[in-house]
Amino acid sequence: MSQSQTVRSFWAPVVLALTLCFSLLLGAGAGLAQDQTASPDYDNWLTFVDRVEEVFERDEAKEVTLQRLRSELIGYRDKFNSAENVNRTQVDQVAKQISALGPVPEDGESDPPEVALRRQQLSDQMASLNAPMLRANEAYVQADALVSRVDRTIRDRAARETLSRGPSPLNLLNWGAPLADVEAVVVQLWSEARANLASEEDTNTILGNTPAAIAALLLGMVLVFRPRAWALHFEPTIGRVKSKASRRLLRLLSALLQLALPWGGLVLILQAINLTGVLGITGSATLYSLGVFGLCVITGIWLVRQMFPLDDDGDSPFGFKPSRMAFARWISTILVITLSLGRGFSAMSEQVDLPELSENFLFFPLTVVSSYALFLIARIFKRNYRHVTGSSDEVSFMARVHVVLANLGMAIGLFAPVAGAVGYLALSERLIFASGFSFLLFGLVAVLQRGVDEFYDLVFPPETPNESALLPTLVGAALGLASLPFLVLLWGGRVTDLTEAWTKFKAGLVVGGVTVSPGVIFSFLLVFMAMLIATRVLQSALRNTILPKTKLDLGARTALDSGIGYIGVFLAGLIAFTTAGIDLSSLAILASALAVGIGFGLQTIVSNFVSGIILLIERPVSEGDWIEVSGQMGIVKRISVRATRIETFDRTDVIVPNADLVSGMVTNWTRGNLIGRAIVPVRVAFDSDTRQVERILNEIAEDQPLVVMNPAPQILFRGIGEHALNFEVRVILRDVNFLLNVQSDINHAIAKRFAEEGIVIPFPQRDIWLRGGEGLAQVAARDGQGAKFGPYQPLAQTAAQFDSGGDGGDGDH
Numbered sequence: 001m002s003q004s005q006t007v008r009s010f011w012a013p014v015v016l017a018l019t020l021c022f023s024l025l026l027g028a029g030a031g032l033a034q035d036q037t038a039s040p041d042y043d044n045w046l047t048f049v050d051r052v053e054e055v056f057e058r059d060e061a062k063e064v065t066l067q068r069l070r071s072e073l074i075g076y077r078d079k080f081n082s083a084e085n086v087n088r089t090q091v092d093q094v095a096k097q098i099s100a101l102g103p104v105p106e107d108g109e110s111d112p113p114e115v116a117l118r119r120q121q122l123s124d125q126m127a128s129l130n131a132p133m134l135r136a137n138e139a140y141v142q143a144d145a146l147v148s149r150v151d152r153t154i155r156d157r158a159a160r161e162t163l164s165r166g167p168s169p170l171n172l173l174n175w176g177a178p179l180a181d182v183e184a185v186v187v188q189l190w191s192e193a194r195a196n197l198a199s200e201e202d203t204n205t206i207l208g209n210t211p212a213a214i215a216a217l218l219l220g221m222v223l224v225f226r227p228r229a230w231a232l233h234f235e236p237t238i239g240r241v242k243s244k245a246s247r248r249l250l251r252l253l254s255a256l257l258q259l260a261l262p263w264g265g266l267v268l269i270l271q272a273i274n275l276t277g278v279l280g281i282t283g284s285a286t287l288y289s290l291g292v293f294g295l296c297v298i299t300g301i302w303l304v305r306q307m308f309p310l311d312d313d314g315d316s317p318f319g320f321k322p323s324r325m326a327f328a329r330w331i332s333t334i335l336v337i338t339l340s341l342g343r344g345f346s347a348m349s350e351q352v353d354l355p356e357l358s359e360n361f362l363f364f365p366l367t368v369v370s371s372y373a374l375f376l377i378a379r380i381f382k383r384n385y386r387h388v389t390g391s392s393d394e395v396s397f398m399a400r401v402h403v404v405l406a407n408l409g410m411a412i413g414l415f416a417p418v419a420g421a422v423g424y425l426a427l428s429e430r431l432i433f434a435s436g437f438s439f440l441l442f443g444l445v446a447v448l449q450r451g452v453d454e455f456y457d458l459v460f461p462p463e464t465p466n467e468s469a470l471l472p473t474l475v476g477a478a479l480g481l482a483s484l485p486f487l488v489l490l491w492g493g494r495v496t497d498l499t500e501a502w503t504k505f506k507a508g509l510v511v512g513g514v515t516v517s518p519g520v521i522f523s524f525l526l527v528f529m530a531m532l533i534a535t536r537v538l539q540s541a542l543r544n545t546i547l548p549k550t551k552l553d554l555g556a557r558t559a560l561d562s563g564i565g566y567i568g569v570f571l572a573g574l575i576a577f578t579t580a581g582i583d584l585s586s587l588a589i590l591a592s593a594l595a596v597g598i599g600f601g602l603q604t605i606v607s608n609f610v611s612g613i614i615l616l617i618e619r620p621v622s623e624g625d626w627i628e629v630s631g632q633m634g635i636v637k638r639i640s641v642r643a644t645r646i647e648t649f650d651r652t653d654v655i656v657p658n659a660d661l662v663s664g665m666v667t668n669w670t671r672g673n674l675i676g677r678a679i680v681p682v683r684v685a686f687d688s689d690t691r692q693v694e695r696i697l698n699e700i701a702e703d704q705p706l707v708v709m710n711p712a713p714q715i716l717f718r719g720i721g722e723h724a725l726n727f728e729v730r731v732i733l734r735d736v737n738f739l740l741n742v743q744s745d746i747n748h749a750i751a752k753r754f755a756e757e758g759i760v761i762p763f764p765q766r767d768i769w770l771r772g773g774e775g776l777a778q779v780a781a782r783d784g785q786g787a788k789f790g791p792y793q794p795l796a797q798t799a800a801q802f803d804s805g806g807d808g809g810d811g812d813h
Contacts, residue, residue: 039086039132040079045139048072052146056153063154070150070496077143083136087129094126151500158492162430165423166357169364178358185282185352192280209275217272223265224298227258228305245458252451255306262298266291285351293344300336300440304329307443317446318402320384328380335373338366339436342429360425367425368417370432375413377439382406405442409435434490441490445483449476520580528576535568558623558639559616566613566641604659608642611658615639621661621668626737628667629656669736675708676736680746683724685760690717690725696757697729700749706742707731724762 052069055061061069101119105111111119167174197203231254238250270291273279279287308316308329316325342363349359385399385406412435420428449472456472485498506518539561547557616639621627625636627646634648644661646654669676684693694715701713714730733742754761 040076040083040136040139042135042139045076048076049142049146056149063157066150066154067496070147073143073147073150077140077147080136080140080143084133084140086136087133091126091129091133094122094129098122098126147500151497154494162426162492163424164426166360166425168421168423169361169425170421175361177355178361181354181358182362185354188282188352189280189286192283193278196278196280206277209277213272213275215272216268216275220265220268220272223268224262224294225265227261231255231258248454248458255302258305259299259302262302263295266294266298269294282352285348288351289344289348292347293340296340296343297337300340301333303440303443303447304332304336306447308332315450317443317450318381318384320380324380324384328377331373331376331380335370335377335436335439338370338373339433339440342366342370342433360429363429364420364425367420367428367432370436371413371417374432374435374439375410378406378409378413382410409439430492434492437490438487441483441486445476445479448479452476452479520582524576524580524582527579528572531572531575532569535565535572538568539565556619556622559619562616562639562641604657605642608658611662612639612641612643614662615644615658620671621666625671626669628669629664630660632656674735674737676733676739678729678731678733678736678739678742678746680729680743680750681718682727682729682750683721683762684727684754685762686720686725688725688759692757693725693727693759696753696759697727697750700746700753701729701731703749704731704742704745706733706735706738708734723764 052073055065055069098119101111101115101122104119110116169175197206234254238247238254241247241250270287273287273290307318308320308325310329320328345362345366346359348354381402385402412431416428416432416435419431452475453472456469460469488498489495542564543557543561547560550557552560615621621636621639621644623636623639627634627636629646632646632648632654634646634654636644637647637653638645639658643655643657646656648654682693682697694717697715698713701707701715702709707713708731711732713732716728716730718726718728720726729746731742731746733739751761753759
């Protein structure tokens with residue numbers, strides 16, 4: 001395949017994308033209805049197959065002939081595909097009738113005569129209905145195989161042409177034929193122009209069109225070369241606009257006008273040249289190639305300016321520094337001009353039927369210049385991202401991709417001219433022009449991604465600088481996927497290859513006996529989402545309208561709401577699988593393997609899930625309960641399918657796995673009712689009147705408004721402690737949620753009453769006996785620090801007296 005064929009297919013995906021969209025819509029509709037078409041003509045099919053086989057045996061057909069045969073094969077294949085389902089409804093009906101008769105009797109047994117007769121009739125009818133479907137399936141398989149064979153033949157020929165070696169362009173003797181072909185084209189142009197000017201009538205017509213041609217030419221040149229100057233002139237005015245959204249909108253409009261106005265100017269220039277009337281057939285081909293060249297140059301330079309802005313404050317989508325953008329812009333412009341020259345030249349060679357050898361030779365200088373420009377651009381990209389890849393902790397994925405592509409671009413920039421110099425001209429052209437247009441395609445994707453990011457930031461301003469959102473990232477990924485068909489075409493793929501891949505994709509992929517296709521996926525998602533939305537609507541209606549009017553408590557209402565949600569999701573999945581036609585029995589092996597995985601790797605998650613269901617059914621813990629589990633105390637806020645969220649009294653959230661609530665020890669302070677007990681310990685001095693203390697504590701307890709009188713408060717004398725007499729106040733509260741408040745109020749009242757009644761609240765006391773007090777005094781005197789021990793001399797003397805006259809023991813009092 002020549003370079004002209006590669007570049008010619010660059011815009012083909014636009015039509016391809018529309019075709020694929022309509023195919024998806026039509027394919028989804030076709031999957032919902034049976035195609036009741038007439039039976040294909042199999043006699044004509046067999047005759048056509050013989051003709052195709054003969055073409056393959058001769059192996060002399062041109063690519064145009066093979067493409068025509070392929071189109072006819074595709075038509076036959078579509079007819080056979082439709083005929084495969086012609087009796088599908090009747091077959092399903094008869095299959096249900098046979099199933100209703102029961103299983104086939106085993107050996108030695110037989111059906112009743114009436115059932116056996118009916119079974120035989122239905123079996124004959126089933127065979128009759130399946131016969132045309134089986135024949136259509138056989139023909140479909142044969143047609144599909146022939147299509148693949150045609151594609152393989154075309155690809156093999158293209159590969160041989162690309163890898164074929166010809167004369168070297170470095171040998172000047174080999175340039176005779178290409179230059180002669182160019183001279184012939186120039187002579188033909190001059191001959192056509194002279195012939196058109198020889199006629200007096202044509203000359204008068206040309207003179208009459210001259211004013212309009214000059215006006216169109218001048219206006220076209222203004223529109224081609226002046227929009228950038230106009231944009232720079234109005235930039236300060238745009239910068240003074242206060243609204244940020246308005247500024248971005250005006251700059252977007254300015255950028256689009258810098259592309260649209262030169263396009264219009266190019267059309268006027270071409271029309272002005274055409275109005276002269278001096279062009280013949282070859283001149284019209286030249287004018288067409290000039291238009292292609294101009295269109296590519298205008299679009300390419302506009303894209304380069306978006307990738308590497310001229311403005312000092314402009315941001316490059318590749319993150320280039322301003323110091324590098326000027327050089328990158330200059331080199332990219334050279335690459336655009338050489339690629340545009342190649343595109344225009346290939347368009348002209350198609351029109352004038354230039355020999356392939358001459359075309360390859362004339363492309364070689366462009367290949368050399370393009371290779372040099374590509375090498376420099378790749379080196380700039382590599383240097384720009386070198387600092388990013390230097391830190392191992394913050395290496396971004398896109399930076400690595402840029403570095404890898406830059407290395408590949410440098411390698412191609414070095415290899416392509418060498419390959420062309422030794423005679424592999426077709427390979428050299430393919431590599432360098434595909435790489436150049438790929439670079440521009442990546443730039444277009446980056447510019448569009450930047451536009452999406454700016455638009456999203458304008459509509460939804462980020463809370464923090466440099467914050468990345470999910471939606472623009474997903475759009476960028478979608479843009480990257482949308483560019484893949486263009487890359488396939490640039491690197492030698494054909495539109496038919498993409499359409500064939502799309503056909504295979506629509507047919508579906510068989511996984512475990514289940515066919516997964518776009519129609520199946522679309523049907524599954526549509527039904528599942530519809531059922532899920534219906535479940536959520538039902539939950540909302542119950543939660544907000546019906547359940548509040550019942551006598552169920554909050555926990556029961558929450559459990560019922562969650563249970564309906566789980567059942568709804570399960571039914572949504574089951575109905576979606578059934579509607580999509582997915583046979584779940586075919587996934588038995590996969591389900592078994594998944595069960596083993598659950599048994600080992602997911603047992604904790606499954607245990608929490610089952611525990612969550614148990615919590616919702618038995619309701620030992622409900623939302624709003626005050627519980628204590630694993631040393632954590634708080635209010636249950638939400639019971640989900642895996643864990644329960646508890647809000648502690650210091651306002652922190654604790655996530656507790658449901659399995660801990662089912663298998664562990666849980667204290668529920670508010671289960672069933674809010675009544676609870678409060679205990680307040682009290683200590684008094686040894687000389688206190690115990691009965692007086694009991695009376696005072698009882699009065700304090702009975703004065704609390706939340707304390708119930710039945711059962712009455714209890715004042716217990718718990719015993720004589722080491723330093724005090726220990727009492728305990730035990731009361732029953734109407735609402736245990738106020739436990740801490742009641743304990744605090746009781747303590748306040750106790751402190752006040754004890755102070756009024758003269759009852760002492762003791763504190764621990766301890767007498768310490770020290771041995772060796774004389775030694776301490778001697779050490780202090782020796783070091784000259786005796787003055788510091790002056791206040792402690794009585795203690796030293798007491799210790800000395802104890803040591804001299806006592807029993808040498810120590811103890812506590």
